[in-house]
Structure formats: C-alpha cells, structure tokens
Amino acid sequence: MNTPGSGTPRLAADTGERGLIARIRHRLPPAPPELVVGPGDDAAVVRPDRGALQILTTDALVEGVHFDLRFSSPADVGHKALAVNLSDIAAMGGVPRFALLSLMLPASCTLDAVDQLLDGLFALAGRSRVTVAGGNIARSPGPLVVDMAVTGAAKVRKVLTRSGGRAGDRLYVSGRIGAAKAGLEWLRSRTSAEALQLTADAGLDECVAHHRRPEPRSRLGALLGRARAASACMDLSDGLADAVRQMAEASGTGAKIESAGLPIHPAAAAWFREHDADPVDRALEGGDDYELLFAVPARFKGRFRAVTRLVHGLSLTHIGELTSERSIRLVRDGVDVELPGGFVHF
Amino acid sequence: MNTPGSGTPRLAADTGERGLIARIRHRLPPAPPELVVGPGDDAAVVRPDRGALQILTTDALVEGVHFDLRFSSPADVGHKALAVNLSDIAAMGGVPRFALLSLMLPASCTLDAVDQLLDGLFALAGRSRVTVAGGNIARSPGPLVVDMAVTGAAKVRKVLTRSGGRAGDRLYVSGRIGAAKAGLEWLRSRTSAEALQLTADAGLDECVAHHRRPEPRSRLGALLGRARAASACMDLSDGLADAVRQMAEASGTGAKIESAGLPIHPAAAAWFREHDADPVDRALEGGDDYELLFAVPARFKGRFRAVTRLVHGLSLTHIGELTSERSIRLVRDGVDVELPGGFVHF
Numbered sequence: 001m002n003t004p005g006s007g008t009p010r011l012a013a014d015t016g017e018r019g020l021i022a023r024i025r026h027r028l029p030p031a032p033p034e035l036v037v038g039p040g041d042d043a044a045v046v047r048p049d050r051g052a053l054q055i056l057t058t059d060a061l062v063e064g065v066h067f068d069l070r071f072s073s074p075a076d077v078g079h080k081a082l083a084v085n086l087s088d089i090a091a092m093g094g095v096p097r098f099a100l101l102s103l104m105l106p107a108s109c110t111l112d113a114v115d116q117l118l119d120g121l122f123a124l125a126g127r128s129r130v131t132v133a134g135g136n137i138a139r140s141p142g143p144l145v146v147d148m149a150v151t152g153a154a155k156v157r158k159v160l161t162r163s164g165g166r167a168g169d170r171l172y173v174s175g176r177i178g179a180a181k182a183g184l185e186w187l188r189s190r191t192s193a194e195a196l197q198l199t200a201d202a203g204l205d206e207c208v209a210h211h212r213r214p215e216p217r218s219r220l221g222a223l224l225g226r227a228r229a230a231s232a233c234m235d236l237s238d239g240l241a242d243a244v245r246q247m248a249e250a251s252g253t254g255a256k257i258e259s260a261g262l263p264i265h266p267a268a269a270a271w272f273r274e275h276d277a278d279p280v281d282r283a284l285e286g287g288d289d290y291e292l293l294f295a296v297p298a299r300f301k302g303r304f305r306a307v308t309r310l311v312h313g314l315s316l317t318h319i320g321e322l323t324s325e326r327s328i329r330l331v332r333d334g335v336d337v338e339l340p341g342g343f344v345h346f
Numbered sequence: 347m348n349t350p351g352s353g354t355p356r357l358a359a360d361t362g363e364r365g366l367i368a369r370i371r372h373r374l375p376p377a378p379p380e381l382v383v384g385p386g387d388d389a390a391v392v393r394p395d396r397g398a399l400q401i402l403t404t405d406a407l408v409e410g411v412h413f414d415l416r417f418s419s420p421a422d423v424g425h426k427a428l429a430v431n432l433s434d435i436a437a438m439g440g441v442p443r444f445a446l447l448s449l450m451l452p453a454s455c456t457l458d459a460v461d462q463l464l465d466g467l468f469a470l471a472g473r474s475r476v477t478v479a480g481g482n483i484a485r486s487p488g489p490l491v492v493d494m495a496v497t498g499a500a501k502v503r504k505v506l507t508r509s510g511g512r513a514g515d516r517l518y519v520s521g522r523i524g525a526a527k528a529g530l531e532w533l534r535s536r537t538s539a540e541a542l543q544l545t546a547d548a549g550l551d552e553c554v555a556h557h558r559r560p561e562p563r564s565r566l567g568a569l570l571g572r573a574r575a576a577s578a579c580m581d582l583s584d585g586l587a588d589a590v591r592q593m594a595e596a597s598g599t600g601a602k603i604e605s606a607g608l609p610i611h612p613a614a615a616a617w618f619r620e621h622d623a624d625p626v627d628r629a630l631e632g633g634d635d636y637e638l639l640f641a642v643p644a645r646f647k648g649r650f651r652a653v654t655r656l657v658h659g660l661s662l663t664h665i666g667e668l669t670s671e672r673s674i675r676l677v678r679d680g681v682d683v684e685l686p687g688g689f690v691h692f
Contacts, residue, residue: 036399040596041507042437042580043403045500048394053382056479057389058446058495064487091388100404102448102493133402141410142488147448149404149495154391161387234388250386 017137020114024101027118028132035098035131044133046098046151053159055152057088063143071187074113076212078120081146084237086128086216087290091235093160093225094152096128096218101135104145117146120213128218158225160294165232165251167324169295172316173263174217177240177291178283182268183207185275203267210265214290220311221292229303230294239286241339243293244320245328251295257320257339259332280332281340295322363483366460370447373464374478381444381477390480392444392497399505401498403434409489417533420459422558424466427492430583432474432562433636437581439506439571440498442474442564447481450491463492466559474564504571506640511578511597513670515641518662519609520563523586523637524629528614529553531621549613556611560636566657567638575649576640585632587685589639590666591674597641603666603685605678626678627686641668 021039031038037045048054061067061081072080082099089096101121105114125132130150186204217235224230232251236243240262248255259280269279296304308316323329328339367385377384383391394400407413407427418426428445435442447467451460471478476496532550563581570576578597582589586608594601605626615625642650654662669675674685 037438037505037507041509042434043401043440043498045438045505046400046402048400054392054394054400055389056392056444056446056495056497058448058480058482058493060448060450060482060484060493062450062484062486065485088388092383092391094389098402100402100495102404102406102495104406104408104491134404136404136406136493138406138408139411140408140488140491142486145450145486145491145493147404147406147482147491147493149402149446149448151402152389159383159391161383163387 020137024118027122029122029126032131035133039134044098044100046133049097049153051155052153053156055089055092055094055154056149057085058147058149059084059088060145060147062145065143071184072212074116075120077146078117079124079213081148082121082124082130082150083214083216083290085148085150086130086218087214087235087237089150089152090216090218090221091160091233091292092152092154093158093221093233094154095222096130096150096152098133098151099125099130100149101132102147103135103137104140104147105137106140106142106144109144128216154225158228160221160225160230160233161250162232162234162247163250165247165253165295165322166297167253167322169231169297169322170318171244171255171257171293171295171320171322173236173240173291173293173319174220174314174316175291176263176265176315177236177286177289178268178272178279179207179210179265180214180288181282181286182265182271183209183211184288186271187211201267204271207265207268207271211288214288216290217292217314220307220314223307223310224294227303227307229296229300229307231297231300233292233294236286236289236291236293239284240289240293241284244339247293247295248322248328251322254323254326254328255320256323256329256331259330261317261319263315263317284340366483370464373468375468375472378477381479385480390444390446392479395443395499398499398501401435401438401440401500402495403431404493404495405430405434406491406493408491417530418558420462421466423492424463425470425559427494428467428470428476428496429560429562429636431494431496432476432564433560433581433583435496435498436562436564436567437506437579437638438498438500439504439567439579440500441568442476442496442498444479444497445471445476446495447478448493449481449483450486450493451483452486452488452490455490474562500571504574506567506571506576506579507596508578508580508593509596511593511599511641511668512643513599513668515577515643515668516664517590517601517603517639517641517666517668519582519586519637519639519665520566520660520662521637522609522611522661523582523632523635524614524618524625525553525556525611526560526634527628527632528611528617529555529557530634532617533557547613549611550617553611553614553617557634560634562636563638563660566653566660569653569656570640573649573653575642575646575653577643577646579638579640582632582635582637582639585630586635586639587630590685593639593641594668594674597668600669600672600674601666602669602675602677605676607663607665609661609663630686
C-alpha cells in the first residue's frame with residue numbers, strides 16, 4: 001500500500017475501510033472454537049460459557065482526554081484501551097473472553113500508527129486469552145478514539161460487586177499506587193522529544209510505564225471471584241480514595257484507612273515530595289492506577305491465603321477496614337481525618 | 347440542575363460524570379431478571395439465554411461523519427445509534443438482548459441534548475425489548491460520538507451469515523430503497539432553518555424520516571433466523587449494490603439483479619429524476635438504508651411464505667438470484683450490465 005516516494009501512507013488516501021478491516025483480519029490469531037462467526041459478517045457470533053453469567057463492559061480512550069500521542073506510542077494506546085476494560089472484568093471476579101474494537105480514526109492517522117496500535121492491543125489480548133471477535137471502523141473529524149467492549153464469564157454466586165462488603169471486612173489493595181500519576185506528571189514536565197526517551201531513574205521509568213501500559217489484574221480478579229475470597233471488589237481507575245468511598249457507599253458501610261500502610265510507589269512518593277506535594281494525598285486521589293481494592297471478611301481468611309499464594313510477585317496490602325460508622329476516615333500519624341476526594345471527569 | 351437565570355446548562359459546568367450516570371440510571375426502565383448487575387458497578391452482569399449462541403456487534407455514530415445536528419435532533423441520533431446496531435443483530439437472524447452505551451460528549455453539549463438523545467434511544471430500546479445494561483461516558487475534545495455494543499441471541503444452526511447462499515437462491519430485499527439517500531440530499535439542499543421544518547411533500551417527509559430514524563428490521567431478521575427461511579442475510583448499511591456483491595463473494599457465487607423490480611421509494615425516485623440522476627443507480631449505491639437483503643433457496647419456499655404472513659405491512663421484494671457464474675450483473679431494459687459499486691467510507 002506504501003508506494004515509493006509517496007511518504008507515509010495516510011488512511012484516507014491509501015486504503016478504505018474494507019482494506020483496513022482486511023488488514024486487521026489478517027493479523028488475528030487463529031480463532032478458538034467458541035468464536036462461531038468472526039470478523040467480516042454483520043456481527044460476531046460466540047458460544048457463551050455453559051452455566052456461567054456473562055460480564056459486559058465498555059470503556060473508551062479519547063485522544064486529548066485519556067492519552068497524548070506525545071507521551072504514549074500508538075502501541076501503548078492499543079494496550080491501554082484493552083487493559084482498562086480487562087481491569088473492569090477483573091474487578092467483577094470474571095475471566096475475560098471476547099472483545100469488540102471500535103476505532104475512530106482521524107484522516108491524519110497513518111497506517112503504520114494503526115498497525116502499532118493493533119500490535120499493542122493484540123499482544124495483551126494474546127497474553128490475556130481474549131478473542132477479538134469483531135469491531136467497527138469510522139472516520140473521526142476530531143481525536144483518535146479507541147473504544148472497546150469486552151465480555152467475561154463468571155459462575156453464578158462468584159461475581160464480585162462493589163456492594164457486598166460488611167463492617168469489619170479487611171480492605172486490601174493490589175500492587176502499588178500513585179505510580180501512573182507520577183509518571184504522567186514527569187512526562188508533562190518534559191518537552192515531547194525528551195518524553196519519549198527513558199529517564200535516568202529506574203523508579204520513574206517504572207512510573208511512566210504504569211501510566212503508558214497499566215497491567216490489568218486479571219489473574220487476581222479471577223482468583224478472588226473463583227475462590228470467593230472477597231466480599232466486594234472494584235478497580236482504582238478513579239483513584240483509591242474514590243474507590244474506598246464508592247465501595248463503602250454501595251455496601252452501606254463506612255471505611256477507615258491507615259495512611260502508614262498505603263503501598264505508595266517509592267519513586268512516585270519521592271517525585272511528589274520533590275514537588276512539594278504530600279505523597280499520601282496524591283496517591284489517594286491518584287487515578288489511572290488499575291489496581292484492585294477488595295474486602296475480605298474474617299471467615300474468608302483461609303481462601304484469601306490460598307489466593308495470595310497463587311499471585312506470586314503481586315503484593316496485596318492490608319490498608320484498613322470497612323466500618324459500621326458511615327463516615328470515610330483516614331488515620332494519619334494517629335489522627336483521624338476525613339478522606340480526601342477522588343477524580344472528577346468533567 | 348438548571349438554575350434560574352443560568353441559561354442552558356452545559357455539562358462541564360453543571361454536572362459531573364457521576365451526575366450524568368445517575369441521571370441515566372434514573373431513566374432506565376425496571377430491569378428484567380436476566381440483568382443480574384446493572385449500571386453502577388465496574389461492569390454489567392447478565393444471564394445469557396440457555397443453549398443459545400450469542401451475537402456481538404458494535405457500531406458508532408460520529409458527528410460530522412454519520413450525522414449533522416442541523417439535520418437530525420439529538421433524539422434522532424439516539425434512535426439511530428441503537429437502530430444501526432439492531433440492524434446488524436437482525437441481519438444475523440438474532441433477537442437483540444443487551445446494549446452498552448458509550449457516549450463521548452463535547453463540552454458544548456447541553457444536558458437537555460443528552461436527555462433528548464436518551465429519549466430517542468430508550469424509546470427504541472423499549473419497543474425492541476433491549477436492556478441498556480451499562481456504558482461509559484467520556485469527554486470529547488471534538489465531535490459528539492455515540493458508540494454502542496449490542497448483544498443478541500440465536501439458536502445454534504439458526505444464525506444467518508452472508509456466506510450461506512447457493513446459486514439459484516432467490517434474492518429478496520425488505521422495504522424500499524433510496525429513501526434515506528434522497529432524504530439526506532433534500533436536507534442538504536435546504537438551509538438549516540428550513541431543514542428542521544417538514545416539507546410540503548409527504549413522500550419526501552418519509553425519505554427524511556428514513557434518514558433520521560431508520561427502522562431496524564428486527565422482527566423480520568428474527569423470524570427468518572428462527573424459521574430458517576433464508577440461506578444468507580445481511581443489512582444494506584452500505585447500499586444494495588455493495589450488499590449483493592458482498593453476499594455473492596462470501597457465498598462463492600455471482601448474482602443477477604433485475605432493475606425493473608427494485609423497490610425504489612417513489613418520492614426518492616422522483617427526487618433523483620428531478621436532479622438529473624438515474625434512480626436505479628442512486629438507489630443501488632444508496633447507503634443508510636437499513637433494510638435486509640436475504641437469499642431464499644427453492645426448498646425453503648414454504649417456510650418463507652410463513653414468514654411473509656407474519657411481517658404484515660413490510661414489503662419483501664424479489665429482486666434477482668444468486669448465480670453460478672461468478673460475476674455481478676444488473677439486467678436493465680433487457681440488457682445485462684456490470685453492477686455499479688457500493689459506498690466507500692474513507
């Protein structure tokens with residue numbers, strides 16, 4: 001499609017929607033038998049897991065709102081578009097199954113950029129055993145939009161909602177928080193040429209990677225659901241403070257968090273401190289940390305211990321409790337204060 | 347939310363993502379028992395139809411590409427965003443079940459416009475017995491985008507693909523073609539103030555309505571699938587010529603269409619003629635007609651007759667045949683010519 005001397009091929013000039021769909025179909029891995037009709041017909045047809053409930057979620061990445069192509073490569077965007085949806089499936093205790101990809105492409109978007117985006121997306125889909133079953137391609141007169149819908153499966157009574165928590169349940173969070181926020185702040189503090197280079201600091205590099213390519217906690221979510229090791233679960237897409245507040249509200253409880261125990265990424269904490277910001281406040285308001293917050297009742301202790309042994313390498317930190325008193329508290333240096341707020345989209 | 351004297355409330359200023367989600371949730375009709383977890387959690391959870399295959403589709407409407415707010419109201423856009431997806435489910439012979447709504451809203455979008463969009467969408471969802479199970483709201487720095495993913499159900503061996511046709515199968519098309527195209531051309535020929543008024547001509551009004559609010563052929567598609575009355579089926583979203591070409595290609599056949607029998611909307615035919623265009627050519631290239639093209643083998647005649655009795659009011663017109671000769675022909679005034687092409691998106 002790239003003719004000599006024509007420069008970088010652009011979509012509008014060099015290929016049609018059909019050509020692009022054919023290009024994507026050629027790159028799809030062999031379909032599993034559950035995909036009865038794959039891309040290329042009016043719709044996809046799949047065989048749902050027998051006896052299971054189905055989880056449905058959708059999440060979009062919009063250029064200029066959720067990503068900046070000076071700071072993230074097309075492959076990063078492709079990865080993240082799927083990752084944020086997988087995070088939702090994990091938060092429900094499910095196993096991801098099928099994905100639909102809805103691309104809205106500006107005329108300035110190159111074929112090469114689309115290929116890279118698909119590289120990032122298919123690499124994560126392959127690792128996560130998610131089948132891209134179909135999708136849609138449209139022109140965008142504005143930003144690049146990567147919108148996805150993903151299905152997952154979970155057994156009846158194994159689904160994890162936000163509302164199942166009870167007073168006394170211990171709250172845990174996976175991984176480390178604040179990293180994605182620090183990574184994005186670092187990128188914004190650079191010129192775009194510098195931003196695409198690695199920093200000298202391995203810790204900050206890790207933060208940048210958390211922003212660009214969050215790792216959905218698919219294995220943890222599926223294990224917590226399958227083992228019924230948690231009473232409630234949700235992801236941290238809008239920050240830990242917001243997640244705690246929403247889980248408590250949905251469960252009809254309050255919550256108390258210990259600031260000393262929060263698993264703040266050390267390089268993020270250092271970055272916040274260097275910029276005269278309080279690491280606890282910043283990590284709590286966070287956003288873009290695709291970790292899981294979950295509640296473990298005392299009677300699930302054995303099951304939970306079994307899960308912790310199966311997620312080697314991923315830290316699960318006890319950060320507080322759900323409480324019968326309906327307020328959301330943060331205990332800081334022995335003083336009990338109101339928890340600061342979460343991320344507001346508009 | 348609208349305070350006196352504040353003028354038309356805009357999203358950015360007067361409400362957050364949460365407020366908007368709460369607003370949508372309040373407007374949802376009571377959920378059926380198959381919706382186990384509805385909007386408000388990380389994802390929706392549904393109970394799929396036992397023993398059925400699941401159909402998955404996604405289609406987006408992008409402002410400035412698929413609609414123009416001078417020509418369509420927000421309610422029209424809400425209706426059409428769901429209709430185009432229902433058309434895909436119908437084309438597979440399925441019954442629609444659940445929908446996910448992904449909205450990308452420019453800052454200039456008013457709460458009132460969002461409410462109207464939901465009016466149009468929920469009215470069609472109610473009539474079509476589709477449950478809006480969840481969704482996502484994001485800000486758009488560019489156009490208004492309404493992206494939807496819809497699931498449907500069909501029994502094993504009752505799914506209608508494009509590829510099931512055989513030489514000798516009779517081709518049928520539902521309803522009338524060319525209307526949406528003529529309606530849009532009429533709208534574009536007016537100033538925007540005029541465009542929102544009805545025309546004096548009832549026929550052109552019907553064409554405009556076809557463009558603004560296409561009626562998905564949900565009942566026909568579901569009946570053709572359930573009765574196995576067709577060997578292949580697809581919708582006309584990219585025009586009849588394109589649909590015939592794609593069905594023949596997927597089925598490994600050719601096709602022959604009779605121009606005299608094409609069910610061109612009479613007001614559309616008159617409009618094309620008035621503008622020195624050939625009605626057959628324009629209606630064939632069409633686009634935006636959400637009718638169904640389907641193939642009926644001779645041995646399915648009895649089943650097909652039973653279906654025709656159940657879709658009262660909807661005409662089903664015999665337009666030609668699939669052929670063993672692999673070319674796509676149009677018979678016109680006794681002369682056999684190559685079929686003109688379909689709609690190209692980029």
